[in-house]
């Protein structure tokens with residue numbers, strides 16, 4: 001086997017580079033995440049030639065920047081632009097305090113693949129989707145290099161998951177439980193499966209696909225319903241004597257905890273959970289639901305009784321070849337902090353509450 005890094009491995013390095021503030025080379029463009037790149041590196045990049053800040057159509061809508069490229073926009077960046085101005089374009093935290101950042105000139109025509117790949121890479125690194133790009137014909141040595149088209153295609157491809165370890169883990173909700181760890185081949189975080197009892201593989205298993213919520217699951221946040229849902233699902237499986245709960249590390253519907261806290265800060269300014277995601281430049285839900293189906297298959301399950309209120313989870317599992325014989329509602333108590341959030345999930349995301 002070759003020792004040369006594969007595209008998947010190179011993407012994983014590129015993700016780490018962007019998180020550290022280091023530019024990567026996408027085709028013939030230097031690309032750095034607006035969130036992490038230092039002022040000194042911004043200066044050095046702007047000196048190289050005409051730069052643009054690639055943002056998503058969602059962020060462009062809030063900034064009132066013209067979107068010529070479908071789901072992304074390229075805001076032209078002047079050579080003397082300040083790093084603070086770039087940062088304010090990327091991060092909506094100060095939008096209400098300083099609403100007039102424009103008018104913006106947006107690039108039109110030409111090849112947008114590097115910009116699109118840069119945005120997809122920033123999202124997969126759980127950074128704000130805003131990337132400074134500048135063409136460079138003599139890039140410095142030592143930067144991670146990506147071919148834009150293949151990189152974009154690979155980022156949309158489902159990662160392969162391998163089982164790493166499993167052990168018995170007695171739980172409050174069920175003494176007879178096992179925890180399985182699955183590792184994706186793209187260098188991203190591991191996901192977990194809690195198997196309760198010994199569910200037969202040839203019958204529908206009581207199942208839950210739970211997305212990580214540090215604030216709700218661990219801290220007992222009252223802003224969402226995650227903690228109570230997690231414990232109610234485990235309790236139901238304990239009582240039934242069998243079940244499987246997937247704990248998927250897709251914090252904040254896939255945007256990561258830092259961005260979720262940015263979204264919460266916007267919610268404190270009056271925006272709802274969906275609007276907050278959009279202002280940050282994300283879609284309502286950035287989760288890759290194929291991961292859950294992949295783990296169920298690896299564990300040998302072909303059909304489930306799915307504990308969820310989210311019809312998209314049912315549809316996705318069916319699309320991925322897992323039969324959903326029943327949707328089992330998972331209704332948890334409301335409080336004054338989560339009631340608005342639950343209403344918006346019902347109104348805008350189609351949750352059945």
Ligand SMILES: Nc1nc2c(ncn2[C@@H]2O[C@H](COP(=O)(O)OP(=O)(O)OP(=O)(O)O)[C@@H](O)[C@H]2O)c(=O)[nH]1
Nearest residue numbers: 210211212213224250251252253263273308309310
């Ligand atoms: N971006 C964002 N994520 C949130 C917010 N509140 C909760 N979350 C995340 O939303 C996800 C909720 O996951 P789930 O409970 O599995 O999913 P669901 O789509 O609500 O569906 P069911 O609970 O199965 O009905 C978790 O990843 C939370 O971290 C929010 O205001 N903004």
Ligand SMILES: [Zn+2]
Nearest residue numbers: 213216224226
């Ligand atoms: Zn939550």
